[in-house]
Amino acid sequence: MPNDPHAGNRLLAGLVDDAGLFPPTALAMPDAVARHRADLAAGHGVLTHRFLCPASRLGELRGELTEPDRMAIGLIADTGTQGLPGALRELDEDPRLRLAGLEFPLSGTDEPKPEGAVAAVLRATVEVPGAVPLFLEPATFGDAGATCAALTGREVSRTVGLKARCGGVRAELFPSVEALARFVLTAVAAGLPMKATAGLHHAVRYIDRGTGFTHHGYLNLLVAVADAVVGAGPDTVAATLRTTDSVGLASRAAGLDAATVAATRRVLTSYGSCSTRVPVEEAGALGLWHTAS
Known part of the structure; x- marks a missing residue:
């Protein structure tokens, strides 16, 4: 048993964004908003209580809100650099919504190379408040290094990091453990934060019986990042991403010291996560979330 029974709390606190609008759950907007309201009321600490919403659906979201609603929005810039100013105006004009994060797919720019795409997004987001973090999703995993280089070579007045797509509705959208390990190590070496999306439906790596797709686990990813921040190489990071040993993985997570948890x-x-229930339930089942006594 770890010396600190609440180590898992610090590792998992504020980890899960609400991606209920996205596949495979793909809730209708009324249902997504209702679930988010319920989660806000419950206030579980594993959740960030940020609602991920495409820029193209802001009008639909606003139509479902009531006057008392207050929502922190992680804006997905699916309308590209040209559509961003309008989306930002919508958010600014609605007191029920607060821009809490911005996620930008670099494939949504007209620039074919990562360096140009990064420059285009930074120009387009210059008016976004500096407290709002920006995460850039490289067009391919292989572009992560060039994206990092483009970021670290610039003076940027906000938190800017990378976004890793860990799955999707097609098999080719799931990166190999080796590719995901390289992505993690690239971010760590560059000193950049990252976030992840898609495919992380459960804590531990598993095969979906319906699709046959092998999914990465969110706990695998956390512990793999922990490996990377303490200096592990690609083979070790990949092995952590590959393991299906839930007991061993949970034990490793619970045994991380405070400094490693903070760095991770x-x-x-x-x-x-398209589900806000499963991550919470699995954190408890694995003994990684303890409520105050």
Whole structure:
């Protein structure tokens, strides 16, 4: 048993963004808003209580809100650099919504190379308040290094990091453990934060019986980042991503010291989950979340 029974709390606190609008759950907007309201009322500490919403659906979201609603929005810039100013105006004009994060797919720019795409997004986001973190999703995993280089070579007045797509509705959207390990190590070496999205439906790596897809686990990813921040190499990080030993993985997570937990969460800030129930339940089942006594 770890010396600190609440070590898991610090590792998992504020980890899960609400991605209920996205596949495979893909809730209708009324249902997504209702679930988010319920989660806000419950206030579980594993959740960030940020609602991930595409820029293209802000009008739909606003139509479902009532006057008392207050929502922190993680804006997905699916309308590209040209559509961003309008989305930002919508958020600014609605007191029920607060921009809490911005996620930008670099494939949504007109620039074919990562360096140009990064420059285009930074120009487009210059008016975004500096307290709002920006996460850039490289067009491919192989572009992570060039994206990092483009960021670290610039003076940026806000938190800017990388976004890793860990799955999706097609098999090719799931990166290999080796590719994901390289992505993690690239972010750590560059001193950049990252967040993750898609495919992380359960704590531990598993095969979905319906699709046959092998999914990465959110706990695998957390512990792999912990490996990376203490200096592990690609083979070790990949092995952690590959393991399906839930007991061993939970034991490793619970045994992390406070400094490693803090460093891990400076890198992996959050991930988007279409379910806000499963991560909470699995954290408890694995003994990694303890309520105050």
